[in-house]
Amino acid sequence: MRDTTLGPEARAEALAKMAEQELDILVVGGGVVGAGSALDAATRGLSVGIVEAHDWASGTSSRSSKLIHGGLRYLEMLDFALVREALKERGLLLEKLAPHLVKPVPFLYPLQHKGWERIYAGSGVALYDAMSISSGHGRGLPVHRHLTRKHALRVAPALRKDALVGALQYYDAQVDDARLVVTLVRTAASYGALAANHAKVVGFLREGERVVGARVRDGEAGGEYEVRARQVVNATGVWTDDTQALIGERGQFHVRASKGIHLVVPKDRIHSNSGLILRTEKSVLFVIPWGRHWIIGTTDTDWMLDKSHPAASTADIDYLLEHVNSVLNTPLTRDDVQGVYAGLRPLLAGESDATSKLSREHTVAHPAPGLVVVAGGKYTTYRVMAKDAVDEAVHGLDRRVADCCTEDVPLAGAEGYQALWNARARIAARTGVHVARVEHLLNRYGSLADEVLALIEQDASLGAPLAAADDYLRAEVVYAARAEGARHLEDVLTRRTRISIETFDRGTRSARDAAELMAPVLGWDQAQIDKEVEYYEKRVEAERESQLQPDDQTADAARLGAPDIVPL
Numbered sequence: 001m002r003d004t005t006l007g008p009e010a011r012a013e014a015l016a017k018m019a020e021q022e023l024d025i026l027v028v029g030g031g032v033v034g035a036g037s038a039l040d041a042a043t044r045g046l047s048v049g050i051v052e053a054h055d056w057a058s059g060t061s062s063r064s065s066k067l068i069h070g071g072l073r074y075l076e077m078l079d080f081a082l083v084r085e086a087l088k089e090r091g092l093l094l095e096k097l098a099p100h101l102v103k104p105v106p107f108l109y110p111l112q113h114k115g116w117e118r119i120y121a122g123s124g125v126a127l128y129d130a131m132s133i134s135s136g137h138g139r140g141l142p143v144h145r146h147l148t149r150k151h152a153l154r155v156a157p158a159l160r161k162d163a164l165v166g167a168l169q170y171y172d173a174q175v176d177d178a179r180l181v182v183t184l185v186r187t188a189a190s191y192g193a194l195a196a197n198h199a200k201v202v203g204f205l206r207e208g209e210r211v212v213g214a215r216v217r218d219g220e221a222g223g224e225y226e227v228r229a230r231q232v233v234n235a236t237g238v239w240t241d242d243t244q245a246l247i248g249e250r251g252q253f254h255v256r257a258s259k260g261i262h263l264v265v266p267k268d269r270i271h272s273n274s275g276l277i278l279r280t281e282k283s284v285l286f287v288i289p290w291g292r293h294w295i296i297g298t299t300d301t302d303w304m305l306d307k308s309h310p311a312a313s314t315a316d317i318d319y320l321l322e323h324v325n326s327v328l329n330t331p332l333t334r335d336d337v338q339g340v341y342a343g344l345r346p347l348l349a350g351e352s353d354a355t356s357k358l359s360r361e362h363t364v365a366h367p368a369p370g371l372v373v374v375a376g377g378k379y380t381t382y383r384v385m386a387k388d389a390v391d392e393a394v395h396g397l398d399r400r401v402a403d404c405c406t407e408d409v410p411l412a413g414a415e416g417y418q419a420l421w422n423a424r425a426r427i428a429a430r431t432g433v434h435v436a437r438v439e440h441l442l443n444r445y446g447s448l449a450d451e452v453l454a455l456i457e458q459d460a461s462l463g464a465p466l467a468a469a470d471d472y473l474r475a476e477v478v479y480a481a482r483a484e485g486a487r488h489l490e491d492v493l494t495r496r497t498r499i500s501i502e503t504f505d506r507g508t509r510s511a512r513d514a515a516e517l518m519a520p521v522l523g524w525d526q527a528q529i530d531k532e533v534e535y536y537e538k539r540v541e542a543e544r545e546s547q548l549q550p551d552d553q554t555a556d557a558a559r560l561g562a563p564d565i566v567p568l
Contacts, residue, residue, distance in 0.1 A: 005483045007483055007485070011197070011220075027050040029050075029235035029237065037050075038185065051227075058491075059237055064260075065297050067286070070083045070131070090380060091136070091138045098413075104141050105171065105288065108168070142171050146168060148166055155272065157329075163327040178496070197487065198219040209369055213227050229370075238255060238307050257302070259299065259303040263295070264502060278324070299319060312547050362376035365392075420447055441476075452475050455475040462475035466517075468505065477497075489514060515532045
């Protein structure tokens with residue numbers, strides 16, 4: 001694999017190069033669709049740049065349910081094409097593209113009615129499995145099975161006996177969503193894409209009606225760059241309308257933000273060997289295994305307030321606790337909640353059917369010459385969305401360009417992963433790192449785990465756990481700053497690791513240790529270390545305060561009490 005480093009030098013060089021040449025495609029937005037678009041374009045042989053106003057995946061793409069799934073509930077809506085498409089993508093990620101990041105996960109669906117419900121739900125899950133296998137990429141997952149109530153309670157003793165008459169168990173997949181995005185950007189960079197986070201588009205360059213590039217403000221070093229491109233792809237998710245406003249184009253559709261919140265609780269609070277999927281009056285509720293934790297979610301409510309920092313109110317938290325407690329023997333309380341996070345789904349609100357030409361779930365438009373907009377969709381089908389966006393951009397390049405090939409391009413760390421997994425005991429013996437730690441590294445970095453282990457070989461102290469966050473090694477913090485584009489303490493504690501939602505202190509006890517590890521890589525002095533820690537602590541304090549507020553308005557006001565370390 002070519003160099004995939006996203007360190008500080010690579011970022012500075014990428015911004016400089018973007019300003020020096022006309023790119024074929026400039027991607028605006030560093031979420032999963034933007035990152036996927038940059039990789040798609042780069043692997044077609046195009047010159048590509050990608051910029052993100054904050055950190056990679058800092059918006060919706062780090063705050064999802066962390067599932068790679070076909071969308072079982074879409075079968076009820078008879079949206080077979082969407083489910084088939086998503087199941088194919090799930091299989092590709094599991095088997096070929098990112099087997100180190102995407103893993104199978106079992107779910108138990110409790111049945112509450114005898115007879116008809118088992119037939120109805122069982123038929124749906126059987127069709128789900130059949131569609132997965134027929135896609136050609138679903139043979140690696142076990143098929144569903146029917147369970148009696150007694151068997152289901154052995155699998156999930158936490159369930160109340162009167163909460164089910166039996167159950168179905170089926171499989172989907174899960175991913176650390178932020179890690180997948182960073183890996184996509186790193187893979188795109190290895191194929192020549194120029195990538196810079198904390199670089200905000202503040203305006204578009206125009207020649208008559210045509211968009212010919214963008215003005216980009218460097219949030220780190222200051223200053224602005226003019227980046228010229230033959231085509232610009234707007235992949236800014238819930239910020240789509242805001243980005244469109246920079247060129248005075250209202251666009252053919254609007255993107256509405258829907259808030260979803262998730263709770264993180266310790267694994268020992270729910271005694272189960274399987275995830276759970278529960279029906280609610282509005283949708284479904286997932287209880288998802290997450291290492292030494294469970295993720296419980298999600299909600300679905302309109303959000304009209306600050307998009308950068310969606311806030312979870314006490315009403316949101318109580319809603320999830322009430323619904324999950326309706327089936328649990330031992331109810332959860334607020335004291336059991338280690339972490340809370342809120343994200344915004346970008347939902348399409350189209351003005352005409354013509355804009356939805358590619359899928360009910362996502363759309364691509366060309367609102368002005370030189371500008372392509374992609375919006376909507378779901379995390380699992382990011383690769384299809386990226387392909388559709390780049391296909392549309394290619395139409396405006398007026399030259400022959402290769403077809404999409406990302407179906408056959410493994411992400412950084414995928415190649416050699418299985419061989420290293422098979423050799424994990426030998427790797428542990430060779431490096432002196434416990435085999436459980438080696439497994440942890442392989443499932444976060446794949447074959448790039450060798451680079452993290454090399455840091456430990458150079459400095460044995462980096463093989464110790466980070467202060468107050470035993471699941472992560474100190475080497476991972478250094479590696480995040482050196483190779484994964486982390487520019488600030490929040491980037492590491494919230495997205496390169498998940499310490500901010502996996503510890504009761506929300507990462508505050510780990511903050512100074514992490515900042516001091518990042519400092520030599522990023523050139524921080526003591527004042528900057530202190531500033532990073534202070535800003536992170538204020539962020540946690542504001543989030544905690546917002547989660548005590550009764551509604552969205554008061555929660556939003558409380559969350560905005562903490563300033564961003566890099567105001568843009």
